[in-house]
Structures are given as C-alpha cells and as structure tokens.
Amino acid sequence: MEKYVPDIYQKSIYTINYEKLKQNGIKCILFDLDNTIAPASSSVPTKKLQELIESLKPDFKLIIFSNAMPKRVKKFSDQLGIDFYAFSLKPSQKNFKRLFKEHKFTECEVAIIGDQIQTDIAGGNIAGIKTILVNPVSTKDSVFTKLNRFLEGKKIKKMSKKNLFFKGKYYE
Numbered sequence: 001m002e003k004y005v006p007d008i009y010q011k012s013i014y015t016i017n018y019e020k021l022k023q024n025g026i027k028c029i030l031f032d033l034d035n036t037i038a039p040a041s042s043s044v045p046t047k048k049l050q051e052l053i054e055s056l057k058p059d060f061k062l063i064i065f066s067n068a069m070p071k072r073v074k075k076f077s078d079q080l081g082i083d084f085y086a087f088s089l090k091p092s093q094k095n096f097k098r099l100f101k102e103h104k105f106t107e108c109e110v111a112i113i114g115d116q117i118q119t120d121i122a123g124g125n126i127a128g129i130k131t132i133l134v135n136p137v138s139t140k141d142s143v144f145t146k147l148n149r150f151l152e153g154k155k156i157k158k159m160s161k162k163n164l165f166f167k168g169k170y171y172e
C-alpha cells in the first residue's frame with residue numbers, strides 16, 4: 001500500500017509550492033499530461049498552463065512524462081517548449097531508467113506530478129523520486145483510465161482505513 005502514498009498531495013498543479021521544491025533540491029519535474037496539466041480531450045495548453053510552465057523554466061528541467069501516445073504528447077510539449085517522454089507505461093520503470101540515463105539527475109533531484117496513484121505515484125515511488133498527487137482536472141477519462149479510477153477508489157479506501165491517505169486532505 002505504501003507505494004501508492006504520495007509525498008505531497010495538492011489540489012492542482014497551481015497550488016504546489018514550487019519554491020519549496022527548489023529549496024529541497026528538486027531540479028527536474030516530470031508532469032503527467034492527461035488530467036494533470038490538461039483534460040484528456042484537449043490538445044492545446046491554456047494560457048494559465050503556459051504561464052506556469054514559463055515561470056518554472058528558469059528553476060527546473062521540465063518534462064512531460066505521459067502514458068499517452070507520442071503524437072499527442074509531442075504536440076502538447078512542443079507548444080509548451082519542453083521535452084517529453086511518451087508511452088511511459090507507468091508504473092513501468094522503463095522511462096524512469098531512460099531519464100536517469102539521459103540526464104544526470106539523482107533520485108532526490110526529481111519529482112513527478114500526476115493524478116493517478118497506480119501509475120504516476122506508484123511509478124515515482126518505485127523509482128525513488130518525490131511524488132506529488134493532484135486532483136484530476138476533468139472527470140472525463142478514457143476507457144482504460146475509467147477502469148483505473150475504479151481500482152484506485154478501492155485502494156484509496158484501503159489506504160484511509162490504514163490511516164495512510166485521505167482524499168481531499170491536502171498536505172505538503
């Protein structure tokens with residue numbers, strides 16, 4: 001169960017204390033795409049997202065780290081002017097390993113932000129990096145994600161019973 005517990009839990013990518021992440025030595029942030037920085041149906045970043053990304057660029061290496069197909073992820077990351085790793089199959093460690101091979105970061109210098117405990121958070125915790133959970137930006141999910149959400153709901157219930165995690169109880 002512990003591998004599903006995020007280090008940080010915030011309402012959205014806009015309520016995260018990035019200054020604190022920087023002070024704690026984070027140099028690289030991996031953003032999940034679908035329902036973390038944009039709805040799964042959207043292919044154009046909002047102005048608000050673009051502004052956030054621009055404000056973070058001087059302090060962090062930013063990478064979209066998505067399970068979605070490369071075409072969609074590339075289109076999105078091109079518009080934001082940041083790198084991407086697509087088809088990551090999180091919680092698979094494949095692209096986490098690739099990241100550490102291609103960039104000389106240590107585990108303590110990398111954080112992942114995502115909306116799903118079974119993919120983003122479990123993947124990040126297994127990789128040994130900082131994990132940050134946010135609420136999904138939209139309730140519209142793909143068929144696969146719908147199944148994931150169902151399983152996730154069960155896990156969250158179990159985690160609450162064990163006093164490990166409570167939905168809506170944000171922490172840094």
Ligand SMILES: [Mg+2]
Nearest residue numbers: 032034035115
């Ligand atoms: Mg997602």
